[in-house]
Amino acid sequence: MATDALKSQVAAKWQESFHRLNADAPGIVGLMQFSEAWRISTQFLYPWDINSMPVDEDGRPYGRDLEKAKPAFALVNQSRRLPALLENFLEDMRKSFHLVENEIAQYMARYEASDNTDELQALVSRVMEWYKAWAPPVELGATVFSTYSLNFQTRLFSVLPPSFADGFKRLCSLLLQPPGDEAEQEGYEWNPGAYAALWKDFEMLGLIDRYESIIASVGYEFIENYILTKCSGEWANPMLEDLRVWMSDRVVPWMLHVYARGASSPEEARTMLQGVGSRFDFHINKTLCDLRTKEIFDIIIDFPDSMGALQDLRDCLQRVDQREKLVKSLRKANQKRLLHPGADTKLILQQYVATIRCLRVVDPVGVLLYKVADPIRRYLRERPDTIRSIVANLVGDDDSGDSLVDENEPVTPLQQTDVEDYSDPQWDPEPIDAGPEFRTNKPSDVISTLVSIYDSKDLFVKELQVLLAQRLLMVSKEGTDRVERERRNVEILKIRFGEAALQVCEVMLKDMSDSKRIDVHIQSQKSSVVHPTIISRQFWPSLESSDMVMPGQFKELQEQYDKEFRTFKPDKKLKWLPHLGTVSLELELEDRTIEVDVPPLEAAFIELFSEKKTLTLDELIVAVGSVDKSAAIKALSTWVDHGVLKEDPEYTFNLLERAEEAGTGGGVTRERDMVPVESEQPTLSVAQQQQADQMRVYWKFIEGMLTNLGTLPLDRIQTMLKFAPGYDRTVEQLSAFMEAARREGLVIVRDGMWKLNK
Structure with a gap:
């Protein structure tokens, strides 16, 4: 049962409400x-059904006379009952x-059945x-209006099916581009203003705010498709x-x-677009950078015809942080x-040189090049x-026509790694993604970069000596040029x-x-x-030795020449290498020359057949020494291929004074012009391998x-080896030996530190 105090409070509230609604009018x-x-x-x-809204005698929606409603709204507001x-x-x-x-369900059902975005436009309308x-x-x-809008939008979003988001994205795509390629071919002109009412x-x-990420993705995909x-x-x-x-x-x-x-003005629009415009520009840079990153290997192959793509990649990397991805x-x-x-x-070297030149365009500092x-x-x-491939290119011994060295690049001495000069006012710190060893590999010209693959240039010099020796020993007596x-x-190499x-x-x-x-x-x-x-x-690389001796008239010719040489140079002695040259x-045979x-x-071998017409393989080998x-x-x-010898039986060779019928057509004495056989290169032991054999x-x-x-x-290895009996090698010779051991898989090296390959 209510207390008197509660009754009094309720009565007071009722009186207050009555006076507020009655507005001091008489009675009620x-x-x-x-x-x-x-x-x-x-x-x-x-909220009437707009499909069957009742109308008054004047044909207006029932109860929708705003002039009559204004006083009523004013009285309700005055009575503080608007909420x-x-x-x-x-x-x-x-x-x-x-x-x-x-x-909404009806329109979406028609859209899902037809996949036609016109149904979505009709739905929005x-x-x-x-x-x-x-x-x-x-x-x-x-x-009141904003509260209504928020409430209407909330209920609208709650009843839209999941398929609406996909359809809305397709509709936004349609508003961004023409409906098809045929439209452009027929002179279609894209007019974004035609859709202004729909955007309104x-x-x-509230669809723009609700699906802002979807609308942005439409713009991003449009940009991506165009760039690709x-x-x-x-x-x-x-x-x-x-x-x-x-x-x-x-x-x-x-x-x-x-x-x-x-x-309200172009300046205001420009200000409003500044943020989103920057994001879209960033997406252009990112998409183009992704594309060029995927194509980078082929871009390098196509260099220098791909210079435009490298410039784009350089500019994009300044805006997009994708250096590590590249x-x-x-x-x-x-x-x-x-x-x-x-x-x-040679192909790997060519690609490496092209990579050097391309990445210098993209990143002049050289951090990307160092990592790649x-x-x-x-x-x-x-x-x-x-080493031989690089050296062959340096001395012009490459027959492919593709030089590793740019002909317009001046011949300069090999560049050494620069020491950091921190007092230089133009000094800049290394990029943040540069590794601790970055400065140790920064020669600028291509040849210096190739030579720096190895720890010492002595390896190249020794290989130069070996290659030059081979080339000189192949020169004929007419080869003055x-x-x-x-x-x-x-x-040139001296430089x-x-x-x-x-x-x-x-x-x-000079020799x-x-x-x-x-x-x-x-x-x-x-x-x-x-x-x-x-x-x-003493000054030529060691030639491969052989126990071979020249028989017959060849031996006599050597002895005669040796006698004349001793007469001319009594303090010198010739040591013949008969297996070279x-x-x-x-050959004068009975029916042919x-x-x-x-x-x-x-x-x-053919000289031995001048004394005996049939010889076995073992007899031939013994006669010329150990081969x-x-x-x-x-x-x-x-000689079998030339039709001079015939093997019958196996490992027994017979001289054919007269050509066999299948070979020459029988008994016709004539001169056969044979294609000269190119002499093999003299076999030289590579300098590194020589030293490795001596130091095993x-x-x-x-x-x-x-x-x-x-x-x-x-x-440190060199210092400790000096305690070994008889060790007198230089650190360069030790380096060559360790390099040979590394190639054999005995040791591995990382950052100048050697260890056993377990």
Whole structure:
């Protein structure tokens, strides 16, 4: 049972409410007026079904006479019952919203069945009709209208099916671009203003704010598709600025409706678009950078015709932080397409040089090059013919026509790593992504970069000596121009490697001149068909030794020449290397004469058949000294191919004085012009391998050091080896030996530290 105090409080509240509603009118007149105003207001705001809304005698929607409703709204507001009226209206809208939901379901069912975005446009227009029909008058104030809009949008989003988001994205795509390629071919002109009303409906229904990420994705995908279509494989010219012009012509007008709604002036619109415009420009840079990153290996192959793509990549990387992605992509492509046994060393070197030049365009500081080049350099270091390929290119011994060195690049000395000068006012710190060893690998010219693959340039100098020796020993007696060309090559190499490094090469060239002068003198004393190349044993790389001896007339010719040489040079002695060189022969058989140039071993074998018509393989080998059986078979097969010898039975060879019928057509004496056989290059032991063989006796010492101490630098190994008996090698010779051991898999090296390969 209520207390007296509670009754008194309720009575006071009732009296207060009555006086507020009655407005000091006599009796309950004011209350009756408020009741009528409430009826008129709720009837005006009631959310009728727009498909069957009742009309009055004047044909207007029932209860929708705004002039009559204004006084009623004013009285309700005066009585401070407007919040209650709004609450009542929103509750009525909740009960009637199933009408909107039913129509949405019908439109979405037709869209899902036909996949036609026209149904979505019609749906938006229809929902807009419901929205406008139920909207309260502006006379009730902005608060009432915004509350209505928020409530309507909330209920709208709650009833839209999941498929609407996909359809809305397709609809936005249609508003951004023409409906098809045929439209452009027929002269279709894109007019973003034609959809201004539709964008206005999107804004009023809250669809732009609700699906902002979807609308942005439409713009991003449109940009991506355009870039992939227009820029894929187009590397000659920069494309970035053209893409920005295209965006201002095609994308920015579309962005005005989405992101610059309500702008009253171009300056205001520009301010509103500044943030989103920056994001879209960033996406252009990112998409183009992703494309060029995927194409980077082929872009490098196409250099310098791909300079435009490299410039775009450089500009994009300044805006987009994808340097690490570029490094990973290029290293992966190199590993898959370049660094494998099927790739020729010259091809790998060419790609490496192109990579150097391309990445210098993209990143002049060289951080990207350092990270990308490291696997290539390690792989080239493990290839046994890398030094020879580089050296062959340096001396012009490359027959492919693709030079590693730019002809316009001046010949300069090899560059050494610069020491940091922190007092230099132009000094800049290294980029944040530069590794701690970055400064140790920054020579600027290509040759210095290639030579820096190895720890010491001495390896290159020794290989230069070996290659020059091979080339000089292949020069014929008429090859004066060839020697002069080699002399010019040595002069160029002096600039790169220094005078001291090429002194041995100078001696070899002098030996060639002296050899020609000695031969001219001996020939003037006693003419001979022998024209040997006389070299200084101490200054030439060691030639492969052989126990072979020349039989018959060849031996006599050697002895006669040796006698004349001792007369001319009594303090010198010739040591013949009969397995090297070329012999020009004229074979006179019963029915034919054969002229041919062959290696000495083949000449020695055929000379033996002048004494005996049938010889076995073993007899031939014994007669010329100790030669390899496979080399002997190869030499004899040459005469079998010429039809001079016949093997019958196996390993027994017979001289064919008369050509067999199948070979020459029987008994016709004629001269056979044979294609001269190119003489093989003299076999020279590579300098590194020579030193490795000489130092194998010290391997046990080195192995013990690395076993007990783990990893050691080269200078520490050299210091400890000096305690070994008889050790007198230089650190360069030790370096060559350790490099040979690494190639054999005995040791590994990382950052100058050597350890056993367990």
